[in-house]
Amino acid sequence: MAEKQTILPSQILRAVQGVEGEHSLSDEEIVQMRAQILEERAKRRAEAATNKPTVIVDNLNIIYRIHGAGTGRGSATGALSRIVSRRTSPTVKEVHAVRGISFVARRGESIGLIGRNGSGKSTTLAAIAGLLPPEKGGGVYTDGQPALLGINAALMPDLTGERNVIVGCLAMGMSKAEAKAAYQGIVDFSRIEDTNPHAMSLPMKAYSSGMAARLRFSIAASREQDVLMIDEALATGDAKFQAQSEARIRELRESAGTVFVVSHSMGAIRDTCDRVIWIEAGKILMDGDVDEVADAYETWSKQS
Amino acid sequence: MTESAVIVLEELPPPPSDPEYAELGGVPMAAKYGLKQSGKRPALLDYVRVLWARRHFITGYATAKNRALYSDAKLGQIWQLLTPILNVAVYDFVFGFLFNQSRGVHDFLLFLVIGVFLFNFLQTAMVYGSRSISDQLVLIRALHFPRACLPISATVIQLQQLAFSMVIVLAVALGTGQTPTWRWVLVIPALVLLFLFNTGMAMIVARMGSVLTDTSQLLPFILRTWMYVSGVMYSLASVLKDHPFFEHHPWMINVAYYNPAALFITLMRNCLMTNDYAVKYAWQSPLYQPPGAWLIMLGWAVLVGIGGFVYFWKAEEQYGRG
Numbered sequence: 142m143a144e145k146q147t148i149l150p151s152q153i154l155r156a157v158q159g160v161e162g163e164h165s166l167s168d169e170e171i172v173q174m175r176a177q178i179l180e181e182r183a184k185r186r187a188e189a190a191t192n193k194p195t196v197i198v199d200n201l202n203i204i205y206r207i208h209g210a211g212t213g214r215g216s217a218t219g220a221l222s223r224i225v226s227r228r229t230s231p232t233v234k235e236v237h238a239v240r241g242i243s244f245v246a247r248r249g250e251s252i253g254l255i256g257r258n259g260s261g262k263s264t265t266l267a268a269i270a271g272l273l274p275p276e277k278g279g280g281v282y283t284d285g286q287p288a289l290l291g292i293n294a295a296l297m298p299d300l301t302g303e304r305n306v307i308v309g310c311l312a313m314g315m316s317k318a319e320a321k322a323a324y325q326g327i328v329d330f331s332r333i334e335d336t337n338p339h340a341m342s343l344p345m346k347a348y349s350s351g352m353a354a355r356l357r358f359s360i361a362a363s364r365e366q367d368v369l370m371i372d373e374a375l376a377t378g379d380a381k382f383q384a385q386s387e388a389r390i391r392e393l394r395e396s397a398g399t400v401f402v403v404s405h406s407m408g409a410i411r412d413t414c415d416r417v418i419w420i421e422a423g424k425i426l427m428d429g430d431v432d433e434v435a436d437a438y439e440t441w442s443k444q445s
Numbered sequence: 446m447t448e449s450a451v452i453v454l455e456e457l458p459p460p461p462s463d464p465e466y467a468e469l470g471g472v473p474m475a476a477k478y479g480l481k482q483s484g485k486r487p488a489l490l491d492y493v494r495v496l497w498a499r500r501h502f503i504t505g506y507a508t509a510k511n512r513a514l515y516s517d518a519k520l521g522q523i524w525q526l527l528t529p530i531l532n533v534a535v536y537d538f539v540f541g542f543l544f545n546q547s548r549g550v551h552d553f554l555l556f557l558v559i560g561v562f563l564f565n566f567l568q569t570a571m572v573y574g575s576r577s578i579s580d581q582l583v584l585i586r587a588l589h590f591p592r593a594c595l596p597i598s599a600t601v602i603q604l605q606q607l608a609f610s611m612v613i614v615l616a617v618a619l620g621t622g623q624t625p626t627w628r629w630v631l632v633i634p635a636l637v638l639l640f641l642f643n644t645g646m647a648m649i650v651a652r653m654g655s656v657l658t659d660t661s662q663l664l665p666f667i668l669r670t671w672m673y674v675s676g677v678m679y680s681l682a683s684v685l686k687d688h689p690f691f692e693h694h695p696w697m698i699n700v701a702y703y704n705p706a707a708l709f710i711t712l713m714r715n716c717l718m719t720n721d722y723a724v725k726y727a728w729q730s731p732l733y734q735p736p737g738a739w740l741i742m743l744g745w746a747v748l749v750g751i752g753g754f755v756y757f758w759k760a761e762e763q764y765g766r767g
Contacts, residue, residue: 243462272586274484279471312584427460428461
């Protein structure tokens with residue numbers, strides 16, 4: 142039984158396709174497990190379809206305005222007069238990163254966002270988190286405050302891991318006592334002390350990117366977030382931590398939250414998501430069951 | 446299982462729409478389930494309420510930052526005391542000895558330490574305030590909290606440092622033969638007002654610094670000018686007295702004395718230093734306190750404190766942009 146739980150959907154799929162033969166399961170077992178995975182996923186998706194929505198993205202348009210593009214730095218007097226007169230610079234270049242995206246996410250859904258670099262995945266997540274104001278005529282509506290975990294380095298690089306956990310908890314709105322109570326659980330989950338027992342007393346800038354990612358994920362995932370968005374944040378973790386955090390994502394999904402995952406690893410997407418949205422050039426190309434969309438994306442990636 | 450057909454992006458069917466969304470539309474559906482527009486700025490009073498709920502974050506963050514400040518240095522926390530002492534030693538050497546500014550100022554050392562420490566509080570609060578948003582983008586993007594926590598925290602950090610400096614001020618006051626009077630108690634309300642003023646200034650430059658990176662470049666020049674016109678290392682009177690410009694524009698003397706930095710410093714000096722000749726020489730005395738000083742100081746603190754807060758809150762939804 143224990144063996145069965147550690148086998149992930151992506152491994153089963155590969156086994157069905159006959160890509161990887163290294164497993165101790167018989168062919169019937171594989172077919173049976175694949176059928177079970179599909180059945181459970183279909184059940185979860187059917188249930189989620191009637192759940193309360195947590196995120197409504199309504200005709201979202203995001204335009205980045207980049208200053209000083211094209212003509213170098215521009216003249217100082219020109220810049221000054223623009224600041225005084227509040228005119229926009231003629232050198233401002235507009236990048237229409239998200240072009241009219243609409244979708245609804247409901248409780249209990251875990252949604253993968255896939256697409257090439259620069260297709261607008263991260264911009265969409267930033268807009269859902271309320272970090273980028275949408276253009277007029279559309280908007281993003283959310284239940285509670287979504288938390289966004291990015292690939293960036295430490296939260297507070299000059300503070301120790303210990304302080305990062307406590308202050309991070311306080312920032313999420315915990316009381317001092319709650320933060321203290323949550324501390325050990327967060328440290329245990331991050332497994333940072335497995336490799337270095339003094340890691341928590343080191344400043345976070347001394348952490349490797351994988352260690353920092355683990356601690357950040359552990360802090361943000363410690364709280365029952367209504368909407369948790371993970372933007373490639375797990376890519377730097379080692380295999381063991383990835384498996385563990387994927388398990389935590391499934392847990393959050395089961396506790397009726399909504400999880401968004403941006404990843405270029407189709408394995409990670411297949412293991413954590415039921416539904417996948419494929420974004421290309423700021424528009425939704427496909428939105429549907431994980432196998433259907435991921436297969437199409439992989440086929441398309443190989444053919445060009 | 447695998448699709449072997451060629452995928453042409455243009456030929457993909459349009460993605461299915463959520464049936465409820467298709468029926469109701471975005472805004473009515475959001476209203477039906479009580480969803481809020483993401484990143485929308487809360488009303489001012491709600492903002493104050495959530496800010497109050499995060500007060501432990503503000504102090505916890507400030508304390509942690511303060512402890513980390515000298516963690517790389519060999520002498521560690523001793524620098525908390527050593528930095529202000531060295532600062533004063535340099536200024537005392539330059540202005541007390543080389544320029545001999547102590548002429549006409551009794552207890553020049555005490556006069557100097559009060560000026561230097563109080564102005565340093567304003568200066569560092571503004572410098573760190575201006576970077577408080579742009580330096581913490583990772584934190585801002587990862588966790589949700591009212592962003593005003595950051596410039597307020599930056600000011601609290603400087604207030605904690607000022608606490609060490611005030612120990613030195615009291616030591617110098619007692620060491621130079623001042624006797625404690627009831628006026629010493631007034632230091633506390635004066636510091637409260639100064640903290641309010643500095644927090645407001647920190648929030649103003651924090652908003653500017655979050656969009657205009659030039660702010661942190663420009664700020665040191667503005668602050669240096671402000672320091673030299675505020676009588677920090679020498680008495681304002683010694684500059685104003687025989688200056689032809691102020692003889693022709695006497696109203697500018699009032700501008701100089703009511704400028705908040707000079708006013709806060711003068712008030713604090715008058716709390717801690719005996720001042721028996723100010724009456725005789727009026728504005729030409731080094732400890733001259735203009736009429737209505739406490740009231741004007743309260744006005745500055747409330748105006749800048751509340752004004753800065755509102756100014757910062759107005760752009761709350763934009764700070765994650767970076």
